[in-house]
Amino acid sequence: MTTTAYTFDFDLQSLDIGDYTAQVEVIETNTAEQYGVMLEFPFTIAATFPSLSDNTDTDFDGFSDLLEGVSDSDLDGIPDYLDDDANTAILPTGTSEQAISTLDGYRLTVGDIAKLANGHLVNTGTITLQDVALYAPKIDNNALLYKDIYHQPIQEMVNFNIENTIAKMVGLHS
Ligand SMILES: [Ca+2]
Ligand SMILES: [Ca+2]
Ligand SMILES: [Ca+2]
Numbered sequence: 001m002t003t004t005a006y007t008f009d010f011d012l013q014s015l016d017i018g019d020y021t022a023q024v025e026v027i028e029t030n031t032a033e034q035y036g037v038m039l040e041f042p043f044t045i046a047a048t049f050p051s052l053s054d055n056t057d058t059d060f061d062g063f064s065d066l067l068e069g070v071s072d073s074d075l076d077g078i079p080d081y082l083d084d085d086a087n088t089a090i091l092p093t094g095t096s097e098q099a100i101s102t103l104d105g106y107r108l109t110v111g112d113i114a115k116l117a118n119g120h121l122v123n124t125g126t127i128t129l130q131d132v133a134l135y136a137p138k139i140d141n142n143a144l145l146y147k148d149i150y151h152q153p154i155q156e157m158v159n160f161n162i163e164n165t166i167a168k169m170v171g172l173h174s
Contacts, residue, residue, distance in 0.1 A: 105164060
């Protein structure tokens with residue numbers, strides 16, 4: 001089996017400020033079955049770019065915000081200047097909870113609700129019930145949790161994706 005990476009560039013200049021969901025669909029053309037897969041991911045066009053300083057180290061990893069920048073080198077959804085750990089088998093949660101972790105070979109990434117709720121300031125997968133109410137309908141209009149007025153989380157809620165090379169699953173853990 002061989003794998004070839006393709007890169008697609010999009011010009012976002014014509015988009016207004018706001019939240020968007022991008023869809024990527026790949027369909028086989030060389031088989032009768034023409035199997036396919038569709039991936040969706042949210043992104044936000046923000047009004048302002050974060051102001052990064054050479055004198056500030058927000059994630060306390062020894063490198064300044066300006067040096068690290070807003071790229072997401074480990075692809076976990078957290079920008080470098082807020083991300084102090086390149087191990088993607090671990091995803092940080094709120095300050096009062098331990099990070100969630102998985103096996104080597106899997107990648108934990110910040111979930112769509114957490115991304116939309118926090119924009120470029122996202123640094124954990126932690127979300128609130130209000131985040132669910134506001135952003136779950138943008139992702140899945142049939143999601144049941146945000147319609148359940150009796151849902152009372154007994155601990156912090158973490159919104160994350162977990163992926164390996166074979167399958168991708170989406171989880172909402174509370
Ligand atoms: Ca830093
Ligand atoms: Ca990251
Ligand atoms: Ca990371």
